[in-house]
Amino acid sequence: MEELFFFMVILAGIALYCLALFFFAVVAGPFVVLGTAAVFVGAAVVGYVRILIQTMSNPDPAQRDPRGFPPDREPEQAYRQYFFGPAMFDLRRILRQGQAGGITLFQDWGASITGRFITSPGFSPLIARPIGVALWAGLIVGGFGAAVLLAVVALLHALTIGVAQLVSRAAIGVLRGADTALLAAKGIRGMTCPHCYRKIDYPSYSCEAPDCSRRHRDVRPGRYGVLRRRCACGARLPTLLLLGSHQLPAFCPESECGRAMSDETGRRREQIVPLFGARAAGKTQLMAAIMMRLMREADRDRIPARLADDETSRAYRVLTEILQEAGHVTGTGPELPRARSIYLGSGRSERLIHLFDAAGERFTTVDRTDELEYFRAARSLLFVLDPLSVPAFRDTLRPQAQDTLDWSLASKEPPGLVFDQAVQTLIQMGAPAKRTRLAVAVSKFDLFDGLGSAPSRTSDSAACERWLTEELGLGNLIRSMRHEFGEVRFYFTAAVLTADGEVDPTIANLSSWLLGGERLPRQLRKLTTARPRAEPSAQ
Known part of the structure; x- marks a missing residue:
């Protein structure tokens, strides 16, 4: 009877235990499973966010990982914009660390549940192990849920990066277009x-x-x-x-050049003014006189002008000192000339003027004319004609003046040869000569002023042209100039200083017409203001 009683008690205990397990599985178990899953998902999300913050808090990709686009390995030594590489690199890094962290978290939780509730429970295994099973079920559900959730977060992260990159590219296009439009509005085309x-x-x-x-x-x-x-x-x-x-x-971005350009390049419209002519025709001295005239007027606040860069400033100091002391500037050497650059004008009418003085032999040596690339962009040219190089010029002088003139200063090449070669160069380059203005400066007027048939230095373009045609026999050259260029003006010039240290007045009208061809006439008109005539200094 007692055995039956104990058997019944055992059966009752088993029944109660099974009932408790059923109750736990039906009522409490789901809460344990879902609670465990929710807590695990939360812990996984917190871990992912922590990794995200740690990664994003350091703005230097190279410090996050040596493979993270270090600037010294880039084509340009600069950090990439975040959405052009580093963002995806960070996403991959976050995903790798998030995956490793999630697996580690899952393993740690599993080991803890197994140890505390299954293999070595701290209380009755009959109670601990069902709880452990429920916790494991919750951990598995939580692991799956965390994986799905983080996959969705990663997808959203990647989509955000993609959208941000598209927005960045669109912004880049808009900004580049706006910059190009702004330059075009200013007349800057390169x-x-x-x-x-x-x-x-x-x-x-x-x-x-x-x-x-x-x-x-x-x-x-x-x-x-x-x-x-x-x-x-x-x-x-x-x-x-x-x-x-x-x-x-x-x-300059060209790899074979790479030298310094003028200050504030690209801010203002550029005007290219090449001086060309035979060797020893007086180009360098005339350029020095033009620059000196502009800067003297700027010093008097008559016109706005300033030297555009340090190299031009150094060259200007040398040229003016030589012009003041000796009156004669050494010609351009065989090396490629560096433009002398001046900002002229103010406000929206300000221009960056590049004065190019090329050595005369470049116009008589065919294989060197390709070095005159700047002619293509020029819309105003200055041809320096040395009358001393024309055979007929001697006959225009009075007999006593022919022997007193220093003929060693004459150019050795005839002006027609240099001009024809320059025109051929322009044609080969495809330059629009018909839309180009040509100023012809008859140089060294201070040497023969009053010694022959030449008109006075105040003569207009027509009088200078008649003298070249009728007295020097350059009619064919003059007709060629008229035929090739849209507009031609002629000037007598003396690139010297007067007795009071001023630039000879002949430079004023030439400068005003030559440099005033691109919407600067109002400011340059002051250059033509008459000044008291003074005798030129000795050459």
Whole structure:
């Protein structure tokens, strides 16, 4: 009887235990499973967010990982714009770390549940193990749910990066278009390198940060920045002229050149003015006189003008000192000439004037005319004609003046040869000569003024043209000039200083017409104001 009683008790206990398990599985178990799953998903999300914050809090991809687009391995030494590589790199890194962290979290939780509720429970295994099973079920559900949730988050992250990159690309296109439109509105259609003469769309810029001289070939909006780019040194550089990129040191982007361009290149419209003529025709001296006249008038606040760069400033000081002391400037050497650049005008009418003085032999040596690339962009040319090089000129002088004139100053090449070669160069380059203005400067007028049949220095263009045609027999050359160019003017010039140290008045009208051809006549008109005549200094 007792055995039956104990058996019944055992059966009752088993029944109660099974009932309790059923009750736990039906009533409490789901809450344990769902609660465990929710807590695990929350812990996984917190871990993912922590990894995300740790990654995004460091703005330097190279410090996050050596493979993260270090600037010293980029084509340009700058950090990539975040949505052009680093963002996807960060996403992959976050996903890798998030996956590893999720697996580690799952394993840690599983080991803890197994140890505390299944293999080594701290209380009755009959109670602990069902709880452990429920916790494991919740962990499995939570692991699956966390994987799905984080996959959705990663997908949204990737979509956000994709949309941001599209927006960035659109912004880049808009900004580049706005910059191009702004340049076109200012009449800026490219920039000319004063060294290699190539027409470029945008200069390279150098970083101005202390102890940094990294060259950025193209700072415009792109993969390295939209409004600003970050140099490898950490300095921020503007990407557009309208944002101030013209304030950076500009350089020619051509690899075989790479030399410094004028200050504030690209900010103002450029005007190319080549001086061409035979060797020893007086081009360099005439250019020095034109520059000196402009800067003297600027010093008197009569016209707005300023030298455009340090190299022009150094050359100007040398030229003016030689012109003041000796009255004769050494001609251009055989090396490629560097343009002398001047900002002329003010406000919207300001122009960057490039004066090119090429050595005369470039116009008589066919294989060297390809070095005259700047002629293609010029719309105003200055041909320097040395009358002393024309045989008929001697006959225009009085007999006693023929022997007193220093004929060693005469050019050795006839002006017609140089002019014809220059015209052929223009034709080969495809330059629109018919839309180009030509000023013809009859040089060295101070040497023969009053010694023969030449009109006075105040003579107009027609009188100068008649003298060249009728007295010097250059009718064919004059007709060729009229035929090739849209507009031609003739000037007697004396590139010397007067007794009171002023530039000879003959330079004023020439400068005004030559440089005033591109919407600057109102400001340059002051150059033609009559001044008291003074005798020129000795050559």
